Amino acid sequence: MPAPTSAVPQQVRIALGERSYDIQIGAGLLGAPAAWQGLPAATAALVVTNTTVAPLYAARLRESLTAHYGTVHEVVLPDGEEHKDWQTLNLIFDALLSKGCDRKTVLFALGGGVVGDMAGFAAASYMRGVPFVQVPTTLLAQVDSSVGGKTAINHPQGKNMIGAFYQPARVVCDLDTLKTLPPRELSAGLAEVIKYGPIADMDFLDWIEANVDALVRREPAALAHAVKRSCEIKAEVVGQDERESGLRAILNFGHTFGHAIEAGLGYGEWLHGEAVGCGMVMALNLSRRLGLVDEAFERRVTALVARAGLPIVGPDLGAERYLSLMRVDKKAEAGQIRFVVIERPGQAAVRSAPDDVVRAVLADCTR
């Protein structure tokens, strides 16, 4: 399947009635006037970014926004998952209030998943809701976290435990920002790209296998296609189940094990995408042990995860620690852990599993 070139901006629509919005995907969008037209009007905007992204891209975004907002404020958060907490969230509220921002103020989340999740939750909560725009600058955020309206912060006892479903007014994915991404973060984003294959689209899995080296080399056409197809699949799922009452949970493939790795090691030790990559390997092992997929499929996806530069062996936290961490996962019900498994290649489901089987998975996949 030939991938389109990145020079042509593309749009993916998230259809959610009056909360519908577009994802714009293309090279150079930060400085492209068309990307910033037609957003909610206000006297002021606030760009929320972090110490890593601000020196690279904040000036370009602010320049584009100056045409639309009388004042463009900025708040720069410390970088990293370990800062995805109340204290850092409050920096956004402090900035909004000290600058006298009213309830029409538009927030722009410029950065990766952590910035997007925090700016989104701040937008959901400030004066009970102001508009916001996602401007993801990492592959992970472009293909997953900036799309669909999940916002949250972490609690010491669990990841993303405090948050809101709150849709952005637009998502603008400037593919050029991926050029400055550290290799480890590019791989972390590829974990969420790979995810869409086993859960929803085997043709896409074939395409990723054929193009994973081009993706690791950051070939623009390959990245453009990966971002667009990932957003299309996510748009379809979110359009059917905005608040995760059913289907949407399949997007958490690899995340139950992954969240346990992140929490067990301390947030920020592994990148979220690294934990998800390894978590998918574990979830595939579980799916095979439950008799849903064969060993060849497990090996195939595991090999692809490894080729993307991701870990396929989890840290040895001890099986009981994994189990207790997974019991506070948001999908758990009445103390029972619920896993996203692959029912058959291209289709996922949510299931519980006997603790003994989970222990066998952990024995296979951690060291």
Added chain:
Amino acid sequence: MPAPTSAVPQQVRIALGERSYDIQIGAGLLGAPAAWQGLPAATAALVVTNTTVAPLYAARLRESLTAHYGTVHEVVLPDGEEHKDWQTLNLIFDALLSKGCDRKTVLFALGGGVVGDMAGFAAASYMRGVPFVQVPTTLLAQVDSSVGGKTAINHPQGKNMIGAFYQPARVVCDLDTLKTLPPRELSAGLAEVIKYGPIADMDFLDWIEANVDALVRREPAALAHAVKRSCEIKAEVVGQDERESGLRAILNFGHTFGHAIEAGLGYGEWLHGEAVGCGMVMALNLSRRLGLVDEAFERRVTALVARAGLPIVGPDLGAERYLSLMRVDKKAEAGQIRFVVIERPGQAAVRSAPDDVVRAVLADCTR
């Protein structure tokens, strides 16, 4: 108009499509099985209350809930508006997580407006949303804050600045709980009852004038009618404008001045209802100065506020301090304060006003 007796439980419906719910009003509802049937199913419930209310009513509520939930947890917050902050909100999240509460857990807000606002925001945010039930035990919460889905906490720089629109699954108003209310808090609740007259219903204002002494004496039939009619008016307004894009703002009559009093003196110094009572006097003075109502009407409502046991003279914070506090009100836009004024008796509107006129109001109404 004869008021119904409190022995007959009454229902008021909040019509908001799939988010519709009932307000149940009656004596003895805490222990009435019918009040607790048909709520969302879950293995666990969490009663959120405070140090004042817990010893009075928590056991009775928990007993009623035990029939429906396997486990009924409880978290007791410190009492008072000065605790309506992040730190106290986190006590709810800590309790939910340490008890392993999943995303079906139902929260019950047992207490006044502060407990309801905080438990409601915790419910809106925990795992991105769990169901909650309002069980208001103060007159103010029964006639106003528990109805309509406004939840929030305060920020040092402004009241209710961080929150969500999040509707409860039900509101249960047990009129018996008003028997233990301190007189100052009863008066504070009457401020919000009186409010509904000038903004929406002159017949109700007539009724309050005729019954204010009975209300202060807590005659059950009078309280029952006051709560029911207040909820009916609020239901009608909220049903038309859930997220306060227009009409709903009239419910903030007295609140712009009132919030400035609360913030200027420090939260908790005056009760919210006391500040609203005095704020209504100020807003009426402003309405008269803008040529909207006559002095007789201003005097009439001011006298009623005084008869309810509420302050009608504001603290002397200085006009500039009032103005700067009011500029961070949520209704302000582009730095311009927006006041709820009485356009004519029984009808309110939102307007800005020249600073000089506001200074004249403050000169009249503060000392």
